[in-house]
Amino acid sequence: MRKIPKNIKALIFDCDGTLVDTMPLHMEAWKKAFEINGREFPHEFIDSLKGAPLPEIVQMYNEKFNDNLDFQKIGKAKKHFTHESIKTAKAIQPVVDVAIKNKNLMPMSVASGGSEYNVHTSLNSIGILDLFYPVLTSKNNIPAKPNPDIFLECAKQMNVSPEDCLVFEDGDFGLEAAERAGMQSVDVRKYL
Secondary structure, X not given: OOOOOOOOOEEEEOOEOOOEEOHHHHHHHHHHHHHXXXXXXXXXXXXXXXXXXXXXXXXXHHHHHOOOOXXXXXXXXXXXXXXXXXXXXXXXXXXXXXXHHOOOOOOEEEEOOOOHHHHHHHHHHOOOHHHOOOEEOHHHOOOOOOOOHHHHHHHHHHOOOHHHEEEEEOOHHHHHHHHHOOOXXXXXXXXX
């Protein structure tokens, strides 16, 4: 993993696919939700929208595939299947090692578009929830990535300037949000 630059005073981590290997669990939940709604699962399309909130994913799906998939119905199914499996999430060790190594050295936070339940449960399942403050999720009603607001709110709550933050991300929307926030970033996909 890339060395932390000397000017960095705080770390911000995405959760799903960055700290915790939940993406296969989410993709399986999406697949089941599509299937019980009588739709073929568009794996590549859904995979390309990592970090986007569920309502936006369904809206983009409907536009792209000229469909009228009901957000509430598929959202309920996806949530059910995710809740069944999220406790089995595994650590993405190279990124978790960065967080553990920097414990008590600088403030660290989590900025995720995931639900509070999923984020807290998955971080708790790998024993690192207590390393981060704040842990911002969709419950905080902050505009979703690629909007930079969630990263800017983390910096504000950690009392650190945005330019002094380093973001760890696995999604294009998150990397764009970090850039728009004026923060340096690490695309963790390059190290996994």
